[in-house]
Every structure is written in structure tokens, then in C-alpha cells.
Amino acid sequence: MTSPTDHALRLPAWLxxxxxxxxxxxxxxxxxxxRNGPPISANLLQLLPSGAPGELEQLAEQRVQAPLNRDLMxxxxxxxxxxxxxxxxxxxxNLKASGLFAQVRRxxxxxxxxxxxxLLDQRLVLLDRASREALIASPEDFIQQRLQRLFSPFESTxxxxxxxxxxxxxxLAQRRLPHPGNIHPRLDGALLAEHDGQRWAVIHAQIxxxxxxxxxxxxxxxxxxxARHRVESQQGELLAAGGVLHAAYGQRQAREEASLIxxxxxxxxxxxxxxxxxxxxxxxxxxxxxxxxxxxxxACVALFGQIHxxxxxxxxxxVGVSIDFPLHYLSKSWTxxxxxxxxxxxxxxxxxxxxxxxxxxxxLAMAFTPFPALSQVAVFSAAGLLGAxxxxxxxxxxxVNVPLQPWAAPLSWAERALALRQRLLGRLPSxxxxxxxxxxxxxxxxxxxxxxxxxxxxxxAPALQQQAERIGQITxxxxxxxxxxxxxxTADELLERQEALGTRLDELVAEQKLRGYLAxxxxxxxxxxxxxxxxxxxRLLEYSQPLLALGMTAGALEKxxxxxxxxxxxxxxxxxxxxxxxxxxxxxxxxRSDGTVAGLISLxxxxxxxxxxxxxxxxxxxxxxxxxAELNRLFAETQRQxxxxxxxxxxxxxxxxxxPFGWSGALRCLAVxxxxxxxxxxxxxxxxxxxxxxxxxxxxxxxxxxxxxAILMRERIGGAxxxxxxxxxxxxxxxxxxxxxxxxxTPAVSNFGLAVGIGLVFAFLLAxxxxxxxxxPAS
Amino acid sequence: MLVALSLLLALTTRANAFDLVQLSLQLREPTVVRGTFTQxxxxxxxxxxxxxxxxxxxxxxxxxxxxxQDPVQQDYRISAAGIARRTPNGWKQTSQQGPAxxxxxxxxxxxxxxxxxxxxxxxxxxxxTTQAWALTLTPRSRLxxxxxxxxxxxxxxxxxxxxxxxxxxxxxxxxxxxxxxxxQLSPGEHHDLAD
Numbered sequence: 009m010t011s012p013t014d015h016a017l018r019l020p021a022w023l024x025x026x027x028x029x030x031x032x033x034x035x036x037x038x039x040x041x042x043r044n045g046p047p048i049s050a051n052l053l054q055l056l057p058s059g060a061p062g063e064l065e066q067l068a069e070q071r072v073q074a075p076l077n078r079d080l081m082x083x084x085x086x087x088x089x090x091x092x093x094x095x096x097x098x099x100x101x102n103l104k105a106s107g108l109f110a111q112v113r114r115x116x117x118x119x120x121x122x123x124x125x126x127l128l129d130q131r132l133v134l135l136d137r138a139s140r141e142a143l144i145a146s147p148e149d150f151i152q153q154r155l156q157r158l159f160s161p162f163e164s165t166x167x168x169x170x171x172x173x174x175x176x177x178x179x180l181a182q183r184r185l186p187h188p189g190n191i192h193p194r195l196d197g198a199l200l201a202e203h204d205g206q207r208w209a210v211i212h213a214q215i216x217x218x219x220x221x222x223x224x225x226x227x228x229x230x231x232x233x234x235a236r237h238r239v240e241s242q243q244g245e246l247l248a249a250g251g252v253l254h255a256a257y258g259q260r261q262a263r264e265e266a267s268l269i270x271x272x273x274x275x276x277x278x279x280x281x282x283x284x285x286x287x288x289x290x291x292x293x294x295x296x297x298x299x300x301x302x303x304x305x306x307a308c309v310a311l312f313g314q315i316h317x318x319x320x321x322x323x324x325x326x327v328g329v330s331i332d333f334p335l336h337y338l339s340k341s342w343t344x345x346x347x348x349x350x351x352x353x354x355x356x357x358x359x360x361x362x363x364x365x366x367x368x369x370x371x372l373a374m375a376f377t378p379f380p381a382l383s384q385v386a387v388f389s390a391a392g393l394l395g396a397x398x399x400x401x402x403x404x405x406x407x408v409n410v411p412l413q414p415w416a417a418p419l420s421w422a423e424r425a426l427a428l429r430q431r432l433l434g435r436l437p438s439x440x441x442x443x444x445x446x447x448x449x450x451x452x453x454x455x456x457x458x459x460x461x462x463x464x465x466x467x468x469a470p471a472l473q474q475q476a477e478r479i480g481q482i483t484x485x486x487x488x489x490x491x492x493x494x495x496x497x498t499a500d501e502l503l504e505r506q507e508a509l510g511t512r513l514d515e516l517v518a519e520q521k522l523r524g525y526l527a528x529x530x531x532x533x534x535x536x537x538x539x540x541x542x543x544x545x546x547r548l549l550e551y552s553q554p555l556l557a558l559g560m561t562a563g564a565l566e567k568x569x570x571x572x573x574x575x576x577x578x579x580x581x582x583x584x585x586x587x588x589x590x591x592x593x594x595x596x597x598x599x600r601s602d603g604t605v606a607g608l609i610s611l612x613x614x615x616x617x618x619x620x621x622x623x624x625x626x627x628x629x630x631x632x633x634x635x636x637a638e639l640n641r642l643f644a645e646t647q648r649q650x651x652x653x654x655x656x657x658x659x660x661x662x663x664x665x666x667x668p669f670g671w672s673g674a675l676r677c678l679a680v681x682x683x684x685x686x687x688x689x690x691x692x693x694x695x696x697x698x699x700x701x702x703x704x705x706x707x708x709x710x711x712x713x714x715x716x717x718a719i720l721m722r723e724r725i726g727g728a729x730x731x732x733x734x735x736x737x738x739x740x741x742x743x744x745x746x747x748x749x750x751x752x753x754t755p756a757v758s759n760f761g762l763a764v765g766i767g768l769v770f771a772f773l774l775a776x777x778x779x780x781x782x783x784x785p786a787s
Numbered sequence: 788m789l790v791a792l793s794l795l796l797a798l799t800t801r802a803n804a805f806d807l808v809q810l811s812l813q814l815r816e817p818t819v820v821r822g823t824f825t826q827x828x829x830x831x832x833x834x835x836x837x838x839x840x841x842x843x844x845x846x847x848x849x850x851x852x853x854x855x856q857d858p859v860q861q862d863y864r865i866s867a868a869g870i871a872r873r874t875p876n877g878w879k880q881t882s883q884q885g886p887a888x889x890x891x892x893x894x895x896x897x898x899x900x901x902x903x904x905x906x907x908x909x910x911x912x913x914x915x916t917t918q919a920w921a922l923t924l925t926p927r928s929r930l931x932x933x934x935x936x937x938x939x940x941x942x943x944x945x946x947x948x949x950x951x952x953x954x955x956x957x958x959x960x961x962x963x964x965x966x967x968x969x970x971q972l973s974p975g976e977h978h979d980l981a982d
Contacts, residue, residue: 090907115930116930120930120933120934121933152859155858155859156859156861158828158837159826159828159837159839159855159858159859159861160855160861160863161826161853161855161863161894161959161961169830169831169832169955169956169957170830170831170832170833170957171830171831171832174832193930194908195892195893195907195908195928195930195931196907196908196927196928196930196931197928197929197930197931558833558835558837559833559834559835560832560833564832
């Protein structure tokens with residue numbers, strides 16, 4: 009079959025040997041990268057720029073994020089409370105047995121002696137501000153209240169016995185300690201949350217490792233499903249919430265979509281090719297796709313350590329683009345008969361190389377944005393295209409070098425379409441059409457809203473969201489992403505600053521703009537406050553007559569006071585070491601290397617984050633960390649940056665196109681995809697769809713792919729009609745993969761798919777204009 | 788209710804003798820019980836008990852009014868919603884926390900003879916007859932055992948003597964006297980419980 013001319017047209021043999029070698033290396037590299045399972049991550053945070061500049065900020069962020077990623081909360085409800093508790097016990101037992109959790113807790117078996125000891129040792133530092141002030145301002149009332157508590161049958165049980173706490177300071181400290189949330193133990197220790205007259209048995213589990221570890225979310229999700237099944241089989245109800253469930257949902261969804269969209273587009277594309285070229289040989293065009301996906305994944309794992317599922321979903325659509333390379337020369341078989349693969353490749357190689365270069369430039373421009381998400385997709389796509397190109401040029405031609413007799417009809421359709429276009433242009437000049445198009449674009453673009461939100465990056469899981477909200481309402485635990493970071497020179501200063509801020513937060517709580525907060529100042533008093541208590545204590549003796557009347561002896565009271573006054577002031581770190589301090593411990597960021605200290609104030613149930621802005625004004629060392637707001641700023645900034653980078657890429661592409669086509673030809677070729685992108689943007693506006701960061705990325709992709717079509721139409725190898733058929737083929741196959749993304753349940757991906765899908769239609773429709781100037785002089 | 792009763796019946800070993808079901812039914816019989824109480828709190832630390840007196844009203848399914856009169860005055864109300872204290876501005880729910888938070892339920896369950904609820908947390912041992920019975924409660928859970936070592940209730944038609952022995956060695960003795968059984972609440976009591 010190989011003729012001498014054919015042979016002469018072959019690429020040098022060493023090139024294909026080199027390709028084989030590289031392919032072997034790629035396979036080996038991938039095998040090594042996947043040696044410990046798939047290096048796939050579903051952690052959204054890895055796709056975000058780490059907005060936290062310093063070590064302290066990163067630590068704070070970790071502390072705040074940890075429970076969101078690690079905790080799983082399950083609530084079990086049943087008409088019969090005991091059944092609910094029994095079911096919770098069974099579920100907790102199963103969770104524990106699964107070995108997936110570091111801790112599963114459904115009851116308190118508190119270590120009362122240890123709590124008692126801490127109350128006793130630290131009663132002065134644990135006393136809340138109001139009680140301290142009451143003691144100092146009016147020792148007489150303070151004693152009266154002590155008396156009332158002693159006689160009350162319902163407030164009698166104090167952890168510290170009376171003979172160790174004559175004045176009831178430990179008793180008071182115990183009662184005044186804030187109790188975060190709405191979960192209380194039953195008398196048997198089972199944790200219950202009561203809301204709207206319903207009681208829910210509570211299971212609190214902490215997973216081993218991170219919510220985003222590869223297989224963990226799916227395994228945990230299975231556990232939760234089994235638990236739900238069990239509870240519902242007993243006519244109970246189970247609610248579950250935790251970052252890990254969202255991760256599982258996202259992973260499942262992304263993997264399903266990646267494989268579904270990938271395979272549907274591949275199968276549809278191959279079916280189409282088979283229909284047109286009528287030989288199963290042509291199905292080998294899937295090879296470049298495979299090599300492309302391999303190289304993309306390998307490059308991502310090599311550069312980022314792993315590959316994100318979102319990248320995989322977007323990367324799956326690369327199928328359509330990388331198939332374009334072989335299509336460019338396969339479509340020449342309509343006119344270049346007898347078909348010789350190497351001849352067609354030789355003829356199209358400059359155009360192919362140009363298309364590759366413009367595409368890679370287009371992708372790589374995105375790699376320089378500060379958003380790891382975009383960088384990853386860009387790297388995946390650029391490396392994927394390079395791999396696919398290498399395979400399409402070095403390997404594929406020798407595999408498809410068989411006689412090709414494509415179905416003739418499409419060519420005649422294309423000829424008719426071009427003739428129709430010519431007639432249309434005869435009546436309606438291009439300039440008029442352009443003017444109409446520009447008006448359409450301007451009107452559409454004016455309606456585009458720019459919206460970015462992290463929530464668009466995850467698939468919609470309303471059921472999960474709803475459960476999380478209900479659990480928040482029932483338990484009172486509604487952690488927010490906003491928090492305050494407080495810095496100070498000393499622990500005392502830190503407590504003072506937190507207390508000052510706490511007073512303002514109390515007002516928000518009273519206005520019901522905030523459900524609650526947790527601050528270190530709620531737990532411990534400053535050393536200054538402890539010292540002033542020391543000074544005020546002797547006055548208690550003056551008013552201790554009612555206590556003496558009960559049989560307490562003056563000697564015992566004096567002895568207790570002397571012991572209290574002899575107590576050295578207690579430091580914050582000592583208080584934090586005790587069992588009572590457990591909920592507060594994560595808030596303490598400890599002493600920094602420069603001797604300063606830092607701590608957090610975490611918030612619960614924030615209704616309106618704008619209420620926090622300006623709240624810390626006038627209190628030194630306090631900064632509000634509002635990660636969502638910060639991200640929104642970053643999104644907007646990245647959009648601007650991406651647009652600038654893209655303009656820069658367009659200039660580079662223009663310069664590149666100048667080499668073969670000259671200035672005006674290059675401008676024409678570039679105008680086609682730029683107008684297509686504008687048209688797509690306008691359609692988003694008309695459709696009422698926002699432009700997200702990924703949508704913008706899609707538009708940039710349209711310009712990169714559109715350049716290909718322009719180049720194809722411009723070069724007209726084999727004639728205008730053949731080029732149109734080739735362009736149509738490329739557009740349809742690309743559309744099959746990108747267009748399908750519009751169906752994704754992840755808003756960001758769907759927005760991306762829509763932007764590319766519409767843009768491709770415009771790019772195809774506009775492509776013939778790329779060739780116009782050469783048409784006239786030639787005719 | 789029927790299911791629960793039959794379950795309790797099945798659990799009871801001495802079906803013919805005076806049993807927990809009978810006691811439960813007996814204590815749930817009156818709609819309203821009024822009386823006076825004497826509370827003696829024996830603290831290991833004090834040579835004499837803390838003695839206080841007052842009146843109470845126990846309303847079936849509604850809750851308990853507990854009016855402490857001497858030596859300090861304080862009105863309490865215990866209901867399913869928790870404990871409230873009377874302040875010059877009306878009833879104020881006290882915020883209850885920690886393991887002690889559910890003790891009011893226990894208190895209500897004891898007075899109302901809700902043996903079903905009590906059995907969840909305690910081993911129950913009943914002796915005596917309808918006219919003179921004694922019920923001993925031993926905590927089942929470690930948490931509760933850290934607070935109470937045992938609770939002893941004695942009575943006839945109603946509970947008359949309740950002794951709570953705390954794990955730390957302190958104990959409280961409640962004696963209910965002048966007990967009157969009624970079938971309705973006074974308007975004032977109604978108001979206090981409804982508020």
C-alpha cells in the first residue's frame with residue numbers, strides 16, 4: 009500500500025520511536041503515580057488560593073475548618089424517646105465498629121471528679137464577670153444569693169461539696185459557665201437535643217484523617233445510608249450533617265459525570281466518525297484522546313501532587329478537542345483522493361501546529377491566575393493537548409493509512425451551504441450583519457451578571473443542605489466561616505480584648521442577629537480581675553452572719569478565705585488544661601515565637617455577616633476573618649486578571665498568526681473567535697445566566713478553539729467545502745463533549761459548558777469569514 | 788399507653804402482690820395534690836440540717852409549684868419546660884446546664900410516681916402494700932451514680948417521704964404533710980402553671 013511518494017511524506021522514523029519511548033515513560037510515570045490508589049482529591053479548599061497570608065492565619069483557618077471537615081453529626085428521632093436512644097446506641101456501635109472514626113460519642117460519661125477538682129482549684133478564675141462584679145459591689149447580696157441556692161431543692165446539687173466551698177464560689181462558677189449549643193445529657197448520660205417539642209438522640213463522630221481523603225467520604229456515606237435505613241425501618245427519622253457527606257456527594261456526582269459525559273461524548277463521536285468514514289479503523293482516533301488524558305493527569309499529579317475531581321470533569325471534555333487533530337487531516341479524504349494519510353498530514357501539519365500553539369497559549373494563560381482551580385485545569389488541558397497532538401502526528405497516520413471513502417453527502421451539503429451563504433451575503437453585506445451582531449452582543453452583554461460563589465463549585469445537594477440546617481436549628485450548633493482573630497502581647501491583654509468584643513457580640517445575640525459565640529474571655533478572668541477579687545474577698549466575712557446561723561463556723565469561713573487569697577493567680581493555659589475547658593481549647597492559638605499571644609472567637613448561627621463589619625473598631629489587635637467575603641473579592645480579582653491574561657494571550661496568538669497569514673489575515677482569524685466569545689457572553693445575558701469564573705474560562709476556551717476553525721477555513725486545504733465539513737466535524741465533536749457539560753449538576757461546570765457550547769456554535773458560524781480576503785483576489 | 792402498661796405487666800414478677808404498675812396507677816390517680824413540705828438538707832459539713840418549709844401543688848400532667856417560705860422565700864415551678872423561678876417580673880426560666888439539668892424531671896417523676904420514666908435511669912425495688920409502700924431507686928448509669936447513691940420514697944395514697952442520698956455523702960429528706968387531694972386547680976394555681 010505504501011508508495012514511494014507516500015514513504016517520502018512520512019515523518020522521520022526517529023520521531024515515532026521517540027514518541028513510543030515517551031509513551032512508555034508516560035505509562036510508567038502514571039503507574040508510579042497511582043501506586044497507592046488514585047491520587048484524586050475532592051477537597052475544594054485545594055482549588056482556592058490560600059487567602060491566609062501568615063502562619064498564624066493559616067493555623068486559625070485550620071482550627072476553624074477542622075470541625076467542618078472532620079465532624080459528623082447524626083440525630084435520631086422516634087416517637088418513643090427510649091427507642092430513639094436505643095437506635096442511636098446501635099448506630100453509634102456500628103459506626104465505631106466500622107473503624108472509620110477516631111471517636112463516636114452519643115452519651116456523656118463525664119469525669120466528674122476531674123471537673124470538680126478544676127472548679128475547686130480555679131473557682132476565682134472561672135467566676136464570670138457578672139458574679140465577680142456582684143461580689144465586689146455587694147457582698148451582702150452575694151451571701152443572700154448563696155443562702156437561696158443552699159435552700160433551693162432544685163439548685164442544690166453542686167459538683168463541689170459545701171465544706172470545700174463555704175461561700176459557694178465554685179458552685180457559682182459551675183452554674184455560670186456558658187453552655188454552648190442545645191445538647192444536654194439525659195440522666196443516663198445519653199445526649200439529647202430538644203427542639204419544637206421533639207427530642208433527638210445525638211451522635212457526634214469525628215473521622216480519622218480528613219473529609220477529603222480519597223475513599224473515606226464514600227465509605228462514611230455508606231455507613232450513614234445504612235444507619236438511615238435501619239432507623240427508618242423502625243419508623244424513626246435520621247438527620248446527618250458533616251463536610252464529609254458533602255465531599256462524598258461531590259465525589260460521587262463528579263465521578264459519575266466525568267465518566268458519563270466522557271463516555272457519551274466519546275461513543276457519540278466515534279459513532280459519528282464511523283458513519284462518515286465507514287471503516288472501524290477510524291475509531292483509532294480515540295487513541296490521541298487516551299494519550300491526551302494520560303498526559304494531562306500525569307502533568308497535574310506531577311505539578312500539584314494530585315488531581316481534583318473538578319479538573320477531571322472539565323478534563324473529560326478535552327476528548328472533543330483532542331479529536332480535532334486527526335479530524336483535521338481525516339476530513340481531507342473527501343477531496344484528497346486516493347487517500348494517503350501522510351500526505352494529508354503533511355499538508356495540514358502547519359495548520360495543526362498553529363492550532364496546537366494557539367490552544368496551548370490560550371490554556372496556559374489561565375495557568376497564571378492565582379486560582380489553583382484554573383491553573384490545574386489549564387495544566388491538564390495544555391499537557392493533554394500536547395500528548396494528543398504527539399499521538400495524532402507520530403502514531404496515528406500509520407494506523408489510518410488505509411483507503412478511505414467517506415460518505416459523499418456531507419461534502420455536497422457543505423457546498424450548498426457555502427453557495428447559500430454567498431447568495432445571502434450578496435443581498436446583505438457582511439458589514440450589515442456585523443453591525444446587527446454587535447447590537448445583539450451589546451444588548452446581551454449589558455444583561456450579564458457577574459456572580460461567583462464557592463457554592464457553585466459543588467453539586468447541588470439540597471437534601472444535605474436542608475438536613476444541615478435542621479441539625480443547626482435543633483442542636484444550636486451552626487458554625488460559621490466568619491470568626492475573629494485576636495492578637496495581644498499577653499494573655500491578660502488577649503482576655504481583655506476578647507471581653508470587649510464579647511460585650512458587643514452580646515448585643516448582637518440580644519438582637520438575634522447571632523445565636524452565640526465562644527470566647528476565651530467567657531472561660532477565664534484576667535489576672536488583674538483575679539487580684540481585685542482577692543482584695544474584695546475579706547468583705548464577705550463581714551456579711552457572713554447568715555452562713556454562721558446555718559452552723560458554719562467562723563473558723564472554717566476564715567480558713568477558706570485565707571486559702572483562696574493564698575491561691576496564686578491562675579494563667580489561661582492552666583485553665584485550658586482542665587476538663588471544663590474542652591470546648592474552648594481550639595480557640596487558643598498559644599504563644600507565638602515572638603512572644604505575643606493569639607486566640608479566636610468563634611461564632612454560631614450568624615444571620616447577617618454584614619453585622620460583623622466594623623464591630624471590632626476601636627479594639628486593638630482584632631481582625632475579622634470573613635473567608636467567604638474574601639473569596640468573593642478573590643473571584644472578582646481573578647476574573648479581571650484572567651481577562652487581562654487572555655488579552656495578552658490574544659496578542660501572542662495574533663503575532664503567531666501573522667507569520668503565515670500576515671497582519672490582516674491574522675486579525676481576521678482572531679476576530680472570528682473573539683466575536684464568538686462575545687456572542688456567547690451575550691447569550692448568557694439573554695438567557696439570564698451569570699458569568700462565573702469558570703464561565704469566563706469557557707469563553708477563553710472558545711477563543712482558543714475558534715482560532716482553529718478560523719485557521720482551517722483560512723487555509724482551505726482541499727477546498728472551502730472540505731474545510732467547512734472539517735470545521736463542522738470538529739465543532740460537532742467538541743460540542744458533544746463541552747456541550748454535555750452544561751447538563752452537569754455542579755453549577756460552575758454547567759455554566760462553563762453552556763459558555764463553551766454556545767461559543768462553539770458562533771465560532772462555527774463565523775469561521776467562513778476568516779477566509780474572505782483571500783477569496784476575492786483569487787477569484 | 789396500653790402497650791406500655793401491658794409491657795410493664797409482663798415485666799412484673801409478682802403479679803398478684805402490690806407492684807409498680809399498681810403504684811404508678813395509684814400515684815397518677817389524683818388530678819391535684821396540695822400540701823406542705825419540710826425539707827431537711829443534711830450536709831456532712833454542717834452540724835445541723837438546713838431546714839426549710841413551704842407549700843406545694845402537684846398537678847397531674849401540668850407540673851409542680853413549690854413555694855419555699857422559710858427561712859428564705861422563693862417560688863419555683865417545675866414543668867416539662869424546666870425550672871422557673873418567680874421574679875418581680877414574673878416567672879423566669881432558669882438556664883440549666885450539665886448533667887444536673889435533668890434532675891427536675893427526676894423530681895417530677897418521683898412525685899408523680901412515673902415509674903416508667905424512673906425505670907429508665909434506676910433499678911426500682913418496691914416493698915410493702917398499697918397503704919404503706921417503699922420504693923428504692925438505685926442509679927443505673929455511671930453518670931447518675933456519680934451524683935446519687937440512692938433515692939428512697941415512701942408513701943400511702945401519695946408519696947409522703949422522699950430521701951435523696953447523694954454520692955458525696957450529703958442527703959436531703961423531704962416530708963410531705965397535710966396532703967389534700969383535689970380534682971381541680973385554683974385560678975391562681977392555674978395561672979401560675981399556665982404562664
